[in-house]
Amino acid sequence: MDVIDELRTYREKDIPYSRVLSSMCTIPHPVAVEAHRMFIETNLGDPGIFRGTVELEAKLMKLIGEILHCKTPAGYICSGGTEANIQGIRAARNVQRKDNPNIVIPKTAHFSFEKIGDILRVEIRRAGVDEEYKVDVGQVEDLMDENTVAIVGIAGTTELGQIDPIVELSKLAEERQVELHVDAAFGGLVIPFMDDPYPFDFQNKGVSSVTIDPHKMGMATIPAGGIIFKDESYLRALEVETPYLTSKTQCTLTGTRPGTGVASAYAVLKSLGFDGMREVVKTCLKNTRILVEEMRALGFEPVIEPVMNVVSFRTDEAERFKEELYRMNWVISTIREPKAIRFVVMPHVTEEVIKNFISDLRRVLRR
Amino acid sequence: MDVIDELRTYREKDIPYSRVLSSMCTIPHPVAVEAHRMFIETNLGDPGIFRGTVELEAKLMKLIGEILHCKTPAGYICSGGTEANIQGIRAARNVQRKDNPNIVIPKTAHFSFEKIGDILRVEIRRAGVDEEYKVDVGQVEDLMDENTVAIVGIAGTTELGQIDPIVELSKLAEERQVELHVDAAFGGLVIPFMDDPYPFDFQNKGVSSVTIDPHKMGMATIPAGGIIFKDESYLRALEVETPYLTSKTQCTLTGTRPGTGVASAYAVLKSLGFDGMREVVKTCLKNTRILVEEMRALGFEPVIEPVMNVVSFRTDEAERFKEELYRMNWVISTIREPKAIRFVVMPHVTEEVIKNFISDLRRVLRR
Secondary structure, eight states: OOHHHHHHHHHTTSOOGGGBSSOSOOOOOHHHHHHHHHTTTOBTTSTTTSHHHHHHHHHHHHHHHHHTTOSSOEEEEESOHHHHHHHHHHHHHHHHOOSSOEEEEETTSOTHHHHHHHHHTOEEEEEOBOTTSOBOHHHHHHHOOTTEEEEEEEBSOTTTOOBOOHHHHHHHHHHHTOEEEEEOTTGGGTGGGSSSOOOOSTTSTTEEEEEOOTTTTTOOOSSOEEEEESSTHHHHTTOEEOTTSSSSEEOSSSSSOBSHHHHHHHHHHHHHHHHHHHHHHHHHHHHHHHHHHHHHHTTOOBSSOOSSSEEEEEOTTHHHHHHHHHHTTOBOEEETTTTEEEEEOOTTOOHHHHHHHHHHHHHHHHO | OOHHHHHHHHHTTSOOGGGBSSOSOOOOOHHHHHHHHHTTTOBTTSTTTSHHHHHHHHHHHHHHHHHTTOSSOEEEEESOHHHHHHHHHHHHHHHHOOSSOEEEEETTSOTHHHHHHHHHTOEEEEEOBOTTSOBOHHHHHHHOOTTEEEEEEEBSOTTTOOBOOHHHHHHHHHHHTOEEEEEOTTGGGTGGGSSSOOOOSTTSTTEEEEEOOTTTTTOOOSSOEEEEESSTHHHHTTOEEOTTSSSSEEOSSSSSOBSHHHHHHHHHHHHHHHHHHHHHHHHHHHHHHHHHHHHHHTTOOBSSOOSSSEEEEEOTTHHHHHHHHHHTTOBOEEETTTTEEEEEOOTTOOHHHHHHHHHHHHHHHHO
16 A cells, blocks of 8 residues: 555544534644645754744744734744743743742643643642632732742633633732743634733733744644743743754754744734634634533533633533543543533534534433 | 735745755655645644544554664654653653752753753753764763763764764663663664664663654654653653543643654655665765765865764864855854864755855865
């Protein structure tokens, strides 16, 4: 068998996105795929060679800076939200220089912070949330001490799409002179395109860094995460020297780094424009409402009234539903606290997909 | 201007690989590009969705295990050599559980170990090299103490393509019960395809992990690094729990992870086969010899007789040559100790490229 035919047999075992209601990734936009192909050979790890791609990244950073209300954005396109969060916390740790560093995160933070604690040898302290699943700022304050280097707020929690009170966290960070890292891996390209957007970004003086992933709601090709600092000084805290490259220093986590994420992220944002992004977000929010209505009709209640296009519904049978639906080739996910089934209404989750899903869910419920 | 046209203007400012004599990356093999396109949407970070791609990765791991003489290979395709080295050292640190961990590396190790020291908060101790630029095993031993968690050997140093005495390092690692990480990011897909290959891999019982990057000599698309452990236990030391994904735990550094590297790496190794890889390596070694002859004719001497397709030539004017050649659109690199100009003779560095380069170098020398 030809190797391409062999690969096809593996690829066909993957579940298509049209059956996936649990992922924060989606089918890349066609213009993203076209851009990706053009930049497939590029390596931003060697900037003197790929100087055009480097220029394009600088332009993309400005564009993202505009979205995030930052006049001096300093950052780069990386492998994804985990790398972005690592680098945000690593910069905080290196800038603050404390002996036994700790960070305070909401207990709703993404599991990657677990990794970060291990990787960076930073103690992770978890603050509880209020009845709306927003972090309790009082608890954050109580958990802070002289070794706290950063506090973390989430703009679009993985489980519920909730936004933490970043405005209050920012005031606290300023008062206590620690860094505030905002994990907006998902919400960073949703909130700015909503009506009356919550100010989660650099509008708040205390915000030091923001994770914002074009390969999620930015419909860029994987890998395209993003880490943006409020200024260059944070990048300096990440730098090592790079002999035998065309650059003198490197502040990224990885060395070799594809330019495809830069090209595909730029292509989508530039071709859709902010108005186009507003349309995409509007449709996802509309479809989220449709899903909620359909689920309510089946007797399910959302854990919180959805803030964005992530929604979870309480049920003690979450695991059973997930498994039975998976056998029917539907992918949903579950959360533990409270027990619930979870959905992310990405651009590929159209009204038609929702109707098909609901029809199969009815069959599961009748069993 | 259409966004695709705009992207093209940036892409055209990049220097084409045919003028790049300094990179360990190359033009991906056509079959790699085809495979990449087929897997462009895939995300190995969510294995229950991309179950075909997961199967393919397992198959690739077996193939790489075969190349590296390992019957129980445990690892994955990652963003590149830096992530692979981070994970190798992180696993060692977590397995060995010592209070103030240190590692001993050759002073010729890649600069990414500088990052690793900072990221993982592991002390980096540098051992000197002998007159052939191989690490001095006596010095490695002298630098070890009760807090040493790992020693590192390089199979294909970035600057000279030299191979450290892994056989001796392995004995030392076994004796002292520490981990031995082999950075074969470059050499891992060169040495096995040479005549009479040096035993740098899991043939040595003391070797715990190997970095081997398909996006270097494996001609896969970026990003495709590789980290292989001698067994599953090392992956367990890297694991965190993953609620709301289709998996229960995750041992990778990144979360979202493209399947393109797996597909493109597999496509190249499978379609060329080991014989095809031997041909590729043979051609690169032949072209390296041609470059050495041409350079000798111009009065340059290699720092060491090349071991593989990396070669550096002593000159006090290294920086001047690099800069003047860069103005002529040629990319070479320099090393500091000793002062030299450095070349990597990748598959795109053909005999014709070398002749063109030498002709331009002559012009620089006449100035």
